[in-house]
Amino acid sequence: MPQGLKLPSLANGSAHQMHPSNERLITINVSGLHFQTKESVLSKYPNTLLGDRKRRLPFYHKDLDEFFFDRHRPSFDGIFEFYKTGKIRRPINVPLDVFLMELTNFDMGETVINQVLKQEGCKHTRHGEKAPNSEPRRTIWYLFERPESSILAGIVATLSCVITLLSVAGTCFQTLPQYRQKANNVTSDPLRFHAAFQDSFFCIETGCVSWFAFELGIRFYASTNKIKFVKDILNILDFLAILPYVVTLVLLLSNTRGKSEVSLVVVRIVRLVRILRVFKLTRHVTAMKILLTTIYRCRSALGTKLLFLLTGTVLFAGLAYVAESNVVGSKFSSIPESFWWAVVTMTTVGYGDVIPVTAGGKIAACACALFGLLEVSMICPIFIEEFENVLRSYSQDSVKILCQNEERTEKKLLRRPSLQSLVEKETSM
Structure with a gap:
């Protein structure tokens, strides 16, 4: 018999059925979808919610003899598979933020969450300052x-x-x-x-x-x-x-x-x-924080872009000066004076306050604009990829914060006298 068995439906579920090998079977009801496995399978991960007998007990329903969780059903497929195989994988039909929320709710731990983030291509994870343990701090x-x-x-x-x-x-x-x-x-x-x-x-x-x-x-x-x-x-x-x-x-x-x-x-x-x-x-404002973090992490690529910008500015300002310097009333009076025109053209802003009139100047302007477009197209994919990584990292932290209230509620429930006596009875069995 396999260690873990997913039951599509269970009319009379039993959370503590006895297996032929005298090992108890645990029935888990996740929003109507039933799962059944040996207790030893869950006990392999005692730091998780399901692996800790005391922590999972507040979710026990005596009438149905099962543990009920009003959570996202598709996500639990991946979590349940982890208990059986030790490998975590996000179900294809589950969004990443939802799956991270469920992993945090079932307290699967930092290692499991980071494994998922690594599988999703998130290179960076944030480790912010931890909350103090003492009150009122x-x-x-x-x-x-x-x-x-x-x-x-x-x-x-x-x-x-x-x-x-x-x-x-x-x-x-x-x-x-x-x-x-x-x-x-x-x-x-x-x-x-x-x-x-x-x-x-x-x-x-x-x-x-x-x-x-x-x-x-x-x-x-x-x-x-x-x-x-x-x-x-x-x-x-x-x-x-x-x-x-x-x-x-x-x-x-x-x-x-x-x-x-x-x-x-x-x-x-x-x-x-x-x-x-x-x-x-x-x-x-999280959006500003994400943007500034992305810029900071892309500082190397941005430095390269600035180097290309400086090179292009000097090159095309020099070409424009050579082509326009002999024109009467030309604003390209020197190469440094032409820097402004080169930067504005290369960044595709184009104020129009300084324009070339000769054929050579117009050719230099076209080359300058194309060079600027190529430069932007090179940096954008790097910036977008890093932005997505940072966004995932912040989503992970937001999920943890949202689930901390549920964890505190769970601890309060566990301190209730009726549940505490049930815990003692359960652990003594």
């Missing part, structure tokens, strides 16, 4: 680091995005002519310092920076690896989001009389850094 960590973990965490992430957009919008509107002079006035004066807090933009900035500082501080407190936290690029951006406000306060409190030109340069630099706050959205 664990709750705070999920609240600020995992927006998908709960409704409250989603509200916190939304609030952070709104405050970030409000801060960037304030910086942009402050450059309007009617507000520009007031924004540039940073000369030291006690009255000026008090007047700053009567300015609407400054009050908005104060409120936004207060939230940024609180968010950064609380996340630092909840982190398990402080050194890794400090080195993280997103945390550095969070710190830079606070820095301009501190510099502005220093300028208001310090003696800057007679140094207005220096102060104005500092204000402009501060304003530029404040615009970079838009990158804070990367922490909460």
Whole structure:
């Protein structure tokens, strides 16, 4: 008799039938589809949900004498096959994200999940920071680091995005002519310092920076690896989001009389850094995070592309200069002046502010445009493949987060007195 047997239907299933060899048979009902196997087959993987007698017991239905799981039936074919053969394979008719969700739900482990990702061609897997074990740091960590973990965490992430957009919008509107002079006035004066807090933009900035500082501080407190936290690029951006406000306060409190030109340069630099706050959205907007991660992983290919771009720029700018330099009123007055035209043509932007008029110049322009198209066609497949890999990696992490609530619910069920007594009775058999 085979170790595992899939039953299309089972009117009177028995989760603990006795096999002729005195080994118990386990009946598993997955949304109406029944599976039956020896207990020893499941026990080969004790760290999984089905392999652990205590953990699978909350799903036991005494009346039907079976373990019931309201999960995706086609996915369980692959999971059940793993228990029998030790090899995991995604069923053809099951999407990857659904199969990963089911693997996580049945707690098949990181090794099995990574095997599936490798089979699917996903080269990279993310290993993010683990949640703290102690409270309240664990709750705070999920609240600020995992927006998908709960409704409250989603509200916190939304609030952070709104405050970030409000801060960037304030910086942009402050450059309007009617507000520009007031924004540039940073000369030291006690009255000026008090007047700053009567300015609407400054009050908005104060409120936004207060939230940024609180968010950064609380996340630092909840982190398990402080050194890794400090080195993280997103945390550095969070710190830079606070820095301009501190510099502005220093300028208001310090003696800057007679140094207005220096102060104005500092204000402009501060304003530029404040615009970079838009990158804070990367922490909460997964699409931006995936895009930036893809760009980072394609940095080698992008470096090669920039090298080709530089080579093409010099080559075609030189050709255009030779062909157009003798034309009266030509804008191709030198090779460096022609760089702009070469880059715009090669990237197929084509502003039209500089155009060749000679036959040689037009031939150079055609060759430049074709070279640019070939360059783009070379980099696109690499970028798309890496984008898909990163997307799969993030999908895997999202699946794990969605299933963590189910795991916590399972543990709560297991702590119920009625189920606990059933566990003790089951293990004593």
